[in-house]
Amino acid sequence: xxxxxxxxxxxxxxxxxxxxxxxxxxxxxxxxxxxxxxxxxxxxxxxxxxxxxxxxxxxxxxxxxxxxxxxxxxxxxxxxxxxxxxxxxxxxxxxxxxxxxxxxxxxxxxxxxxxxxxxxxxxxxxxxxxxxxxxxxxxxxxxxxxxxxxxxxxxxxxxxxxxxxxxxxxxxxxxxxxxxxxxxxxxxxxxxxxxxxxxxxxxxxxxxxxxxxxxxxxxxxxxxxxxxxxxxxxxxxxxxxxxxxxxxxxxxxxxxxxxxxxxxxxxxxxxxxxxxxxxxxxxxxxxxxxxxxxxxxxxxxxxxxxxxxxxxxxxxx
Amino acid sequence: xxxxxxxxxxxxxxxxxxxxxxxxxxxxxxxxxxxxxxxxxxxxxxxxxxxxxxxxxxxxxxxxxxxxxxxxxxxxxxxxxxxxxxxxxxxxxxxxxxxxxxxxxxxxxxxxxxxxxxxxxxxxxxxxxxxxxxxxxxxxxxxxxxxxxxxxxxxxxxxxxxxxxxxxxxxxxxxxxxxxxxxxxxxxxxxxxxxxxxxxxxxxxxxxxxxxxxxxxxxxxxxxxxxxxxxxxxxxxxxxxxxxxxxxxxxxxxxxxxxxxxxxxxxxxxxxxxxxxxxxxxxxxxxxxxxxxxxxxxxxxxxxxxxxxxxxxxxxxxxxxxxxxxxxxxxxxxxxxxxxxxxxxxxxxx
Amino acid sequence: xxxxxxxxxxxxxxxxxxxxxxxxxxxxxxxxxxxxxxxxxxxxxxxxxxxxxxxxxxxxxxxxxxxxxxxxxxxxxxxxxxxxxxxxxxxxxxxxxxxxxxxxxxxxxxxxxxxxxxxxxxxxxxxxxxxxxxxxxxxxxxxxxxxxxxxxxxxxxxxxxxxxxxxxxxxxxxxxxxxxxxxxxxxxxxxxxxxxxxxxxxxxxxxxxxxxxxxxxxxxxxxxxxxxxxxxxxxxxxxxxxxxxxxxxxxxxxxxxxxxxxxxxxxxxxxxxxxxxxxxxxx
Numbered sequence: 050x051x052x053x054x055x056x057x058x059x060x061x062x063x064x065x066x067x068x069x070x071x072x073x074x075x076x077x078x079x080x081x082x083x084x085x086x087x088x089x090x091x092x093x094x095x096x097x098x099x100x101x102x103x104x105x106x107x108x109x110x111x112x113x114x115x116x117x118x119x120x121x122x123x124x125x126x127x128x129x130x131x132x133x134x135x136x137x138x139x140x141x142x143x144x145x146x147x148x149x150x151x152x153x154x155x156x157x158x159x160x161x162x163x164x165x166x167x168x169x170x171x172x173x174x175x176x177x178x179x180x181x182x183x184x185x186x187x188x189x190x191x192x193x194x195x196x197x198x199x200x201x202x203x204x205x206x207x208x209x210x211x212x213x214x215x216x217x218x219x220x221x222x223x224x225x226x227x228x229x230x231x232x233x234x235x236x237x238x239x240x241x242x243x244x245x246x247x248x249x250x251x252x253x254x255x256x257x258x259x260x261x262x263x264x265x266x267x268x269x270x271x272x273x274x275x276x277x278x279x280x281x282x283x284x285x286x287x288x289x290x291x292x293x294x295x296x297x298x299x300x301x302x303x304x305x306x307x308x309x310x311x312x313x314x315x316x317x318x319x320x321x322x323x324x325x326x327x328x329x330x331x332x333x334x335x336x337x338x339x340x341x342x343x344x345x346x347x348x349x350x351x352x353x354x355x356x357x358x359x360x361x362x363x364x365x366x
Numbered sequence: 367x368x369x370x371x372x373x374x375x376x377x378x379x380x381x382x383x384x385x386x387x388x389x390x391x392x393x394x395x396x397x398x399x400x401x402x403x404x405x406x407x408x409x410x411x412x413x414x415x416x417x418x419x420x421x422x423x424x425x426x427x428x429x430x431x432x433x434x435x436x437x438x439x440x441x442x443x444x445x446x447x448x449x450x451x452x453x454x455x456x457x458x459x460x461x462x463x464x465x466x467x468x469x470x471x472x473x474x475x476x477x478x479x480x481x482x483x484x485x486x487x488x489x490x491x492x493x494x495x496x497x498x499x500x501x502x503x504x505x506x507x508x509x510x511x512x513x514x515x516x517x518x519x520x521x522x523x524x525x526x527x528x529x530x531x532x533x534x535x536x537x538x539x540x541x542x543x544x545x546x547x548x549x550x551x552x553x554x555x556x557x558x559x560x561x562x563x564x565x566x567x568x569x570x571x572x573x574x575x576x577x578x579x580x581x582x583x584x585x586x587x588x589x590x591x592x593x594x595x596x597x598x599x600x601x602x603x604x605x606x607x608x609x610x611x612x613x614x615x616x617x618x619x620x621x622x623x624x625x626x627x628x629x630x631x632x633x634x635x636x637x638x639x640x641x642x643x644x645x646x647x648x649x650x651x652x653x654x655x656x657x658x659x660x661x662x663x664x665x666x667x668x669x670x671x672x673x674x675x676x677x678x679x680x681x682x683x684x685x686x687x688x689x690x691x692x693x694x695x696x697x698x699x700x701x702x703x704x705x706x707x708x709x710x711x712x713x714x715x716x
Numbered sequence: 717x718x719x720x721x722x723x724x725x726x727x728x729x730x731x732x733x734x735x736x737x738x739x740x741x742x743x744x745x746x747x748x749x750x751x752x753x754x755x756x757x758x759x760x761x762x763x764x765x766x767x768x769x770x771x772x773x774x775x776x777x778x779x780x781x782x783x784x785x786x787x788x789x790x791x792x793x794x795x796x797x798x799x800x801x802x803x804x805x806x807x808x809x810x811x812x813x814x815x816x817x818x819x820x821x822x823x824x825x826x827x828x829x830x831x832x833x834x835x836x837x838x839x840x841x842x843x844x845x846x847x848x849x850x851x852x853x854x855x856x857x858x859x860x861x862x863x864x865x866x867x868x869x870x871x872x873x874x875x876x877x878x879x880x881x882x883x884x885x886x887x888x889x890x891x892x893x894x895x896x897x898x899x900x901x902x903x904x905x906x907x908x909x910x911x912x913x914x915x916x917x918x919x920x921x922x923x924x925x926x927x928x929x930x931x932x933x934x935x936x937x938x939x940x941x942x943x944x945x946x947x948x949x950x951x952x953x954x955x956x957x958x959x960x961x962x963x964x965x966x967x968x969x970x971x972x973x974x975x976x977x978x979x980x981x982x983x984x985x986x987x988x989x990x991x992x993x994x995x996x997x998x999x
Contacts, residue, residue, distance in 0.1 A: 059892035064811065066894075070803035071820040074864060078823040081830060081838050088841075108538075109561030139737025147731055156738060158986065163745050164915060165978035166752070167922025169953050170971045174748050176582050184586075203529055205587060207572050218744050225741075226915055227870060230908040234877035251727035264873045271869060274828035280925050289536035289573030300572040305831035306536070309925055310575065312833065314438035314538025314564045316459065328834045335829030339822055403850065403932065403944060412772050412958060418935065419771035431944060433933045434954060448849055576957040601959035693772060694959075 082332060089326035091319055100326060106291045108311075113323035115330050117291035121301040122331065125209060125283065126276040129216035134269055137221045138258075141228035141268075146254050157229070164222035172285035175215045180206040180286055183214070187298050202298040207288035210297040215286055216276045224272035231264030232257055263346050270342045277335060280305040304331045401429045402671050406440025406453025407540050408576065409478055409595050410658045413693050414453065417686050421678055428674055437540040438564060444470070444661055450671050452661035455540020456564060457640035468665035471713060472639045473679060473706055474657040476687075477628050477696035479596040479619040480545050481606040481654070483584050486511065488526060493607040494519045494616045497552030497645070497653065500609070503530055503591060504549065505559060506570040511589060526589075533583045533592030536573025538565035544656040545593045548644035596624070597694035611653040612645050623652035624696035632701045639706070655696075665714045673715050683707060749975075756972030759965040764973070769935060769951070772960055779970050781937045785852065785945040786921070786974070789931060792856025792941065793863055793920055798913060800860075801867025805909075806897060808868070809875035821872070828865035835861050836926035844930060852938075852945035855931025859923060863916035870912025874905035907989040914985050921978045924949040948974045 086093075092100065092113065103114020144156050184206030194200045202208075235257045243253040258265060288300020289310065304327050315321040411434040418430040435443070437454035444452035445465050455478070463470050482495055499515050502508040508515050512525040535542045543564045550557035560566050574580035577598040584590040584604060596619045599606045608616040617623050627646040635641060645653045660679065666672045683706055687697040698706075763778045770777030804824075808817040836858050843854035878901050886896035902909070932944035933951065948970050955967035 059894055063892070063894035063897070064807075067803045067807035067810070068816060070800050071807040071816055073800055074804050074827070074868065075816075075819055075823045077861065077864075078827050080842075081827075081834070084838050084841055085834070105567070107567035108565040109563045109567065136737040136741055139734040140741055143731075143734040143738050147734060154986065154990070158982065159742055159745060161914070161918065161982050162749070162975075162979060163741065164918040165921070165975050165982065166748055167924070167949055167952070167971065167974055169922070169924055169949065169956065170748070170752055170975070173956060173971075174751050176579070176586070178747060178751060181586055203531070205531060205572060207583065218741075221741050223866075223915060223919075226911060227873070230870065230911055231873060231877065234874060234905075234908065236879060249723050249727035251730040252723070254730075261877070264877065267869060267873055270825060271828060271866070274825060274865075275919075277829045278831035278834075280831050280833055284536060284575055285579060289575075290568070290571065302573075305833065308831060309833045310537035310573070311565050312439075312837065313436035313928075316438050316441075316462070316538075316564065320565070325837075328831070328837070331834070332826070332830060335826050338829070339825045342825075343822065401936070401938075401943065405932065408957065411954075412960065415769075415935070416771040429936045431932075431934050431936060433928075433944070433950075435928060446845060448844055577959065578957040581959075595959075598959040601961065 082329075085325055085329040085332055089322045089329050092322035092326040095319060096323075096326075100323075101330065104293060106307075108315075108317075108320050111317075111319055113320075113326075115304070115327050117293050118302055118304040118307055118327055119330060119334070120293045121209075121287070121291075122277060122303040122305070122334070124301070125212045125216055125287070125303055126273060128209070128213035129220055129276045130269070130273050132213065132217035133220045133224060133272060136217075137224035137268070137272065138228055138265070140221070140225040141232055142254055142258075144225075145229050145232040146257070147250075157226075160222050160225055162222075163218065164226070168219075168279065168281040171215055171219055171282035175211060175282055175286040179215060180211050183208075183211045186210075198295045199297055202294075202296045204298065205288065205300060207286055208296075208298050208300045209287065212283050212287035212301070212303075213297075215282050216279060219279060219282060220272040220276050223275055224268045227268035227271055228265050231261045231268060234264075235260050266342065266346050270339075273338065273342075274335065277331070277338070278305055280309045284310060304328070304334075400427065400671060400674050401431065402451075402675060403449045404430065404432045404440070404451040404453065404660075405435045405443045405449045406432070406451075406661070407437040407455045407658060408434040409455050409540055409597075410453060410476060410695070412597065413476055413690060413695050416689050416693065417678075417682050420686070420689070421681060424681075428678070430675075430678065436538065437543075438538055441661065444663070447667075450666065450668065451675060453659065454661060455656060455658050456543040457642075457659065458661065466663060468663050471662045471664050471709065472659040473662065473683075473709070474639050474659050474698060474702060475682060476690050476698065477624045477643075477655055477657055478544075479624045479652055479655045479696075480541055480548075480593050481596050481599050481619045482609065483581065483592050483594055483599055483604045483606045485584050485586075485588055485590045485605075486526065486528075487588060489523050489605075491520065491523050492605070492618065493523065494610070495607050496610040497549065501549045501553030501556040504532060504534075504569070504571075505556060506532075509570075528589035531587050531590040532568070532571030533574055533580050533587070533590050534566075534568050534571050535577075535580060536575050538563075539576075540564060540656075540658070541577065541593070541595055542566060544644060544654060547642050547656075548654045551645045596620075600694050609653050611651050612647050613649050613651070615649060617650065617652045619652045619654070621691055621694070621696045623650055624655045625699065627651035627653070627655040628657070628696065628702065629699050632699045635702060635705060637705075637709075639702075639709070662713060664712050669715055672713055676710055676713050676715060679710055680707065752968065752972050752975060755965070756968035756970075759969035760972060764966075764969055768937060769966075772962070775962070777966070779946075779948065779951055779966065779973070781934065782946040782948045782951040782970065783973065783977075784937075784939065785931070785934070786948040786977075788939065788941065788945060789852055789855045789859060789927070789947055790917065790921060792853065793859035794913075794917065796857060796860030797863035797867055797916065801864045801913075801916070802871050802909065804864075805868040805871025806875060806902070808872040810893075810897060812876065820868070824865040824868045827861070828869075831925075832862060832923050833925040833928075836929045839926070840929040847942070849942070850930060850932035850944040852931050852941040852943065855927045855945065855947070856941070858926040858930045859920040862920050862923065862926065863913075866916035866919065867909075867912050870915070871905070871909050874908035874912075875901055878904045903992075907993055910985050910989050914982055917981060918978050921974065922949060924953045948977075 105112045187204035243256045284306035290300035291302040440452035443449040512527045546562045550562045574583040577594045580592045581602045584592045608618040630646040630648040631643040690697040767778035839858040886900040934944045934946040952967045952970040955963040
């Protein structure tokens with residue numbers, strides 16, 4: 050009986066100790082949301098929901114709209130995700146399943162190196178190396194391709210394509226590192242079982258990926274979050290022109306970039322509040338993306354065997 | 367694990383040791399003294415950093431720390447009280463000054479110029495521009511280099527049929543303000559369509575971050591046209607054009623032509639020094655020139671810092687001016703300096 | 717027979733693609749590293765590590781204050797973020813089904829997507845304005861907030877992947893919940909958790925925007941956490957956007973030092989992790 054009493058109290062202690070920190074994280078996020086809302090009141094009152102649909106960004110005339118920035122952020126991040134996810138997963142699979150152990154540590158080290166490079170170095174490299182390279186590609190596009198809206202526009206080098214490429218490169222180490230760790234934690238027994246049943250290498254890997262799928266989705270979402278919020282590197286190669294266009298060659302603008310660029314100089318309260326409202330829009334966007342990914346994970350986890358928690362502990366105590 | 371803990375304790379030990387400074391670096395404080403923080407425009411940062419370092423050599427216990435956040439940020443921090451002084455390339459607006467706890471003193475420190483830079487590899491001659499032409503290019507009305515408007519001013523140059531790729535500042539900046547201020551004066555179209563501020567709605571073009579970003583973009587993009595501060599153009603060795611001034615002459619920006627612009631304005635200097643000297647009168651005046659100001663509260667809370675900064679300002683306006691030329695800034699005309707030294711007395715030091 | 721051949725061919729192709737993706741990722745890395753090293757190595761000398769920045773026109777000078785400042789601010793951030801991240805990760809893993817756990821997960825993912833400048837502005841309003849000055853502490857808080865989601869999510873994901881047999885075994889032996897988790901489950905996932913911490917450190921070590929409005933910068937030597945402090949990233953940014961070639965060189969040297977520091981950190985943790993794993997496998 051005493052054992053059970055102590056067991057219970059310790060459980061409560063453990064739960065509250067860790068729970069407090071969890072509450073702290075939630076409180077922090079709410080605080081940021083509240084602060085953003087309060088600091089954008091003027092703009093919210095002035096524009097209302099039109100803010101999300103207006104195409105104009107005119108500090109002199111006092112007309113502000115977030116649509117071009119929302120477009121730029123989503124377009125660049127989704128493109129970056131499309132480019133980086135296969136590569137990141139490929140790296141994760143290779144490193145955790147396929148490569149000779151001797152090579153493993155070196156490869157892991159090298160991918161982590163990509164994460165070590167500061168944002169501004171990416172930006173500078175982007176401007177001096179990537180942009181001219183992309184410009185060569187743009188100049189070399191055959192005429193018939195230039196008619197497609199995706200490839201229209203003068204070959205400037207800076208634009209959506211450069212931004213998506215640099216974001217993809219920056220996101221790869223994060224997604225692949227988490228995916229790699231997650232794959233490594235798949236119990237060996239699962240793999241051995243698959244091989245015993247006659248699976249090829251790829252089929253065994255596919256099984257491992259399925260087993261760890263929530264972790265993999267988590268890894269991809271982490272990468273997506275990184276892409277959504279990346280500021281420095283993007284603003285240096287995207288051209289900073291607020292327009293809504295499908296063209297990969299056209300300069301465009303993201304929410305994080307405009308915030309970083311114009312926040313310091315914003316004169317006038319409405320201007321400042323409009324900028325903060327863009328921050329709020331980005332915040333809400335991240336919330337929405339989270340909800341969608343959660344629904345995704347939910348439907349996958351529904352097929353996952355439930356892990357015992359409190360019921361098992363109660364039985365054991 | 368052990369290695370990790372050794373590293374961690376090393377870091378902690380390093381950060382715990384309170385200020386044992388490294389040997390023989392210039393500007394070493396001898397302990398105590400004043401540490402004063404300021405923030406503001408990026409344009410004058412080179413000369414300010416030179417001044418603060420030189421002043422620190424003369425007065426080792428005065429450590430003035432300046433961070434180029436941008437003119438607007440400098441103003442906001444000054445108003446919020448997180449820094450002692452601000453710096454800006456554009457004078458504060460009346461509604462901003464109304465928010466200050468006491469009146470804000472604008473002290474011009476040096477002069478700068480904004481130049482039109484371009485990238486045309488086949489051209490060896492210097493290009494000439496007029497104000498209205500620059501405005502039309504920015505507005506997107508003139509969009510090819512071999513447009514008759516450009517060719518008329520530059521008959522000798524073999525202008526290619528390339529598109530003009532306009533490069534502007536992506537973030538708000540005093541440089542943009544000066545550029546727009548000039549264009550609005552010479553082109554009513556520009557004034558009505560775009561207007562004057564440190565952040566604008568640009569009709570065409572791409573945005574580069576900072577003077578350096580614009581310089582880099584112009585250098586990389588054939589056919590580009592952008593605007594940057596003279597200091598950056600000289601240091602980066604980018605071709606820049608001459609601009610027609612109010613007297614009708616085509617003047618290239620230089621320390622002398624900028625000083626000439628200020629001399630013209632000195633005659634009509636208002637008492638609070640908030641004046642624009644773009645499109646200044648005078649034969650040799652460069653039309654896109656501007657003062658840059660240090661901003662002080664007239665009745666600051668910290669009187670010690672106020673005394674120190676007033677002393678520094680006096681030094682900067684007199685001895686400090688000799689450093690301006692080498693760095694690409696134009697020194698102030700003497701008449702302006704005299705007016706400022708008198709104005710400094712307005713700062714309440716007790 | 718045909719189907720088997722197809723399966724094997726597919727397997728082979730996929731494996732080749734995986735290898736190719738490694739190469740694809742490493743190509744830009746090689747380019748960037750080459751660029752940083754070639755630009756920065758020229759200006760790297762002893763003076764760089766021991767001297768303060770010199771004004772324009774005087775040769776030499778260095779970023780000693782920035783290097784120390786970066787260490788200080790990163791240390792502060794780690795002190796804030798590691799406990800919060802790990803503890804909340806533990807909660808989310810141990811009490812997965814509860815509403816609090818889902819909320820924390822949601823909050824962490826949201827926090828991860830907030831741009832660094834927004835966090836900088838937020839910390840400006842809560843830590844700079846009330847104190848009335850910029851400070852290293854505010855910078856540490858801003859960076860710490862950015863680290864939390866990465867640490868929390870990786871801790872949680874890895875704890876969940878520890879087979880429940882380990883946990884149940886410990887509990888069956890009579891361990892309290894806390895003991896079971898801290899002495900059995902967490903150590904089992906420790907290598908992965910360390911990776912998460914490392915990734916978080918790597919991410920914030922290169923951040924500039926959140927520091928601009930919190931820690932500001934400082935030309936002079938300072939270890940006072942209630943004063944502005946110089947950091948490598950802000951100093952590199954200031955130099956890189958300046959007009960002078962010598963400043964650019966210093967900026968590249970600074971970038972090189974930054975990358976190297978993060979790398980060393982990475983390496984050390986890798987070694988520590990490998991040692992731990994060997995111990996675990998042995999036992």
